[in-house]
Amino acid sequence: MARENDLVIRGGWIVTPKGVVQGDLAIQDSTIVSVGGNVSGVQEIDAVGKWVMPGGVDVHAHIEQMSGMGVMNADTFETATRSAAMGGTTSVISFAAQAKGEALAETVANYRVRAERGAMIDYAFHLTLTDLDVEGFETDLGNLIAAGHRSLKLFTTYNIKLEDREILSVMAQARQHGALICVHAETDAILEHAKTQLITAGKVRPRDHAASHPRMAEIDAVERMCRFAAYLDQPVMLFHISTVEGANAVKQARESGAPVWAETCPHYLFMTEDILDVPGSEGAKWMCSPPQRHIADQAALWAALDAGNLQIVSSDHAPYRYDESGKLRAGKNPAFHEVANGLPGLETRLPLMFDAMMRAGGQGPEQFAQITATAPAQIYGLPQKGAISQGMDADISIWDPDIQLTYGANDLHDNVGYNPWEGRTIMGWPTHVILRGKTLCKDGVFLGTAGQGQWIDRPELATKPKNGKIKI
Numbered sequence: 001m002a003r004e005n006d007l008v009i010r011g012g013w014i015v016t017p018k019g020v021v022q023g024d025l026a027i028q029d030s031t032i033v034s035v036g037g038n039v040s041g042v043q044e045i046d047a048v049g050k051w052v053m054p055g056g057v058d059v060h061a062h063i064e065q066m067s068g069m070g071v072m073n074a075d076t077f078e079t080a081t082r083s084a085a086m087g088g089t090t091s092v093i094s095f096a097a098q099a100k101g102e103a104l105a106e107t108v109a110n111y112r113v114r115a116e117r118g119a120m121i122d123y124a125f126h127l128t129l130t131d132l133d134v135e136g137f138e139t140d141l142g143n144l145i146a147a148g149h150r151s152l153k154l155f156t157t158y159n160i161k162l163e164d165r166e167i168l169s170v171m172a173q174a175r176q177h178g179a180l181i182c183v184h185a186e187t188d189a190i191l192e193h194a195k196t197q198l199i200t201a202g203k204v205r206p207r208d209h210a211a212s213h214p215r216m217a218e219i220d221a222v223e224r225m226c227r228f229a230a231y232l233d234q235p236v237m238l239f240h241i242s243t244v245e246g247a248n249a250v251k252q253a254r255e256s257g258a259p260v261w262a263e264t265c266p267h268y269l270f271m272t273e274d275i276l277d278v279p280g281s282e283g284a285k286w287m288c289s290p291p292q293r294h295i296a297d298q299a300a301l302w303a304a305l306d307a308g309n310l311q312i313v314s315s316d317h318a319p320y321r322y323d324e325s326g327k328l329r330a331g332k333n334p335a336f337h338e339v340a341n342g343l344p345g346l347e348t349r350l351p352l353m354f355d356a357m358m359r360a361g362g363q364g365p366e367q368f369a370q371i372t373a374t375a376p377a378q379i380y381g382l383p384q385k386g387a388i389s390q391g392m393d394a395d396i397s398i399w400d401p402d403i404q405l406t407y408g409a410n411d412l413h414d415n416v417g418y419n420p421w422e423g424r425t426i427m428g429w430p431t432h433v434i435l436r437g438k439t440l441c442k443d444g445v446f447l448g449t450a451g452q453g454q455w456i457d458r459p460e461l462a463t464k465p466k467n468g469k470i471k472i
Ligand code: DUC
Pocket: 062, 184, 287, 288, 289, 290, 316, 318, 341, 342, 343
């Protein structure tokens, strides 16, 4: 006799990689066992009139991490992943960020302890490389990649930047061992030049932050990283593209065969630099790098997502409280260069994207699932995540398209104390969020426990170099 299903999600519009199917989704233990049809289970959730989506996969979040400026994130793994789950996300890739002088193996061991203690959703790490001169670097890197840490993060700017020759060296090692390189791509010299000019002119308010990150810094670094990717035939992910020119550079590189991918974030799709221009220091709440840009950039980023030239929307969750522990660490009226960069986004990424994409004339359910779950899981090599089909992990978010909500001042489940989207009204809400078959959130009530999240092994990268041999 066939085994009974543990959980059946009944009668919803199920969004699969092959299209939308109306019917029942069956789960046994932690796995999806059937999609569509009419089945029964020990436990059932009525999903008639709702969208049954893959749980969100957010591949860019800073959690329990020290910033380059030495400011600790407001969120622990516990608070960040609770917040993510309440917004429909069931997998996250955050950073294991190497401190200067620290052995890489030690970095990863430390972050694993933090995540194992707190994570409520499944997780993996990008290894942020800041010091290639530590003893055992190459050995550690090879071992860690082989152990399933298949993405590495590099900066081209700030006090943690790598020089171009170091970037090429790391890219060559990544190619040899099979890892994706992710880059914060802004050219340091341009940022330094702009910052100095602004400070000299006495322009140091949060609103001046936008001018301190000229778009040319992104354009120059994105183009250079695309060339490095082409030169070494090494897969590269460009993080947080904010400009029309950055998106075009990625498009051109891809058309010429370079193995590059790119993401953007909700704050570039829905905000402009005007958000920084508020009285006093409050603009600090929305300061991030790159900064929000212009309406024309928003339109170009949407067009690039629609055309597949950008593949992913991630949150770049970088949580700091608007107080002396975070944004105001340098005092009540900090200069822009004294403010920790970033805004929270794990919980709001999916509702914002659902609202924008699922409304009449929007891109629709398949594209929503693609850029928020399926593509991130595929590009980063999470084999069991990001899609609803038989044999995949039962990570599901069930969306009621008729729930309307206006964000309040402090209604998120992170530890940040403000909601950067306060006052924005959205349609659509995840009423149920399910991780490996267990309900994590139900009608706004969180049911998870600290430590239930599991580390996601990434045995190989889907984005392998094309011609299979190392060129240098
Ligand atoms: N920019 C980043 O690149 N990371 C964290 C936050 C930010 O604003």
